[in-house]
Amino acid sequence: MARTEVIKFRDFMDGTWRISDKKKGDIKQKQVVDRLVKAGAMIPLALTPAFHASAAESVKTTASTMIAGTTLQILAHALDPVAQILVALSLPIASVVMIGGCYFFLFGNSEKAWSTIQNAGLGYILIQLSPLFIKVLEQVGKSI
Template sequence: MFKSNKIQTVGTVKEFLNPSTTTSPKKDIVPLLATGTTLPLIFSAMPTFSFAESVTASTSVKTEVSQKIITAFQPLTDLVQGLSYPITFLVFSAAGIYWLIGNRPKAVEMLQGATIGYILVQLSPLLMRLLVSVTAGF
C-alpha cells in the first residue's frame, strides 16, 4: 500500500564517496554577503538547550517509576501488615504461657522476637521507599 514501484537511481556509491572535483563551482560574492548578513539572525533564532531541563525530565521519570514500584507492591505490604497483627498476638500469648510455666528465658526470647518482627513489618513501607530512592540514583 505504501510501497512505490518506481526505482530511482541517483548515482553510484563510488560517485558518492569520491565526488568529481573537475568542475569548479562558480564563485559569486552576492550569496556570500547575504549569508554573512543573515548569520547573526540564524544564530539568535536557534533554540537554546539547558542541562537543567534534561535533568528535570529524567528526575521526573525516575520519580514516576519509583511511585509505580511503590504502588505495585502496596497490596503485598498491606497483606503482610494485616497478617502481622494476629501473628504477633499469638506469639505474645505463647510467650505469656511460657512465662506462666516458668520457662522465662524462652518467653523473653519470644517477646523480643515478636516485638522486633512487628516493628520491622510495620516499617516495611518506609524501608521499601528507602530502597527505591537509593536505587533510583543508579
C-alpha cells in the first residue's frame, strides 16, 4: 500500500511544498528581511508630528466630529439588512396574497377579492420603494 504524504494547507497554497528544505530557509530569511525593511520605512512616518493640528482643541473637535459622523452612519444603516430581507420576500408574499384574492372570486366574494389584490399590489410597490424612501430621509437629515 502506498504511503500518503500530508502537506500543510499553507505550504500547499503558497507552493513551498515543492521546494527543498535549504531553499525554504532562504525564502524565510528573505521574508524576515522584507518585513524589517517595511517596518523600517514605517518608523519615520510614525514618529513625525501632525503638522495639520495646531492646537489640542482642533484635534478634539475633529475627533468628535468624526465619531459623530461615524455613529450617525452606523445608526442610519443599522436596519439595511432587514430592509433587504423585506424587499426580497415581498414578491413571494404578494404573489400568495394575490392568489388568495383570486380564490375569493371562486367563492363569489368579488369585493373582497378586488380589495385583497389591490392591497397586495400596493403593499408590494411600497415595499419595493422603501429603500428609496430611506435614502431620501437620510439626505434630508444630512442637509439639516
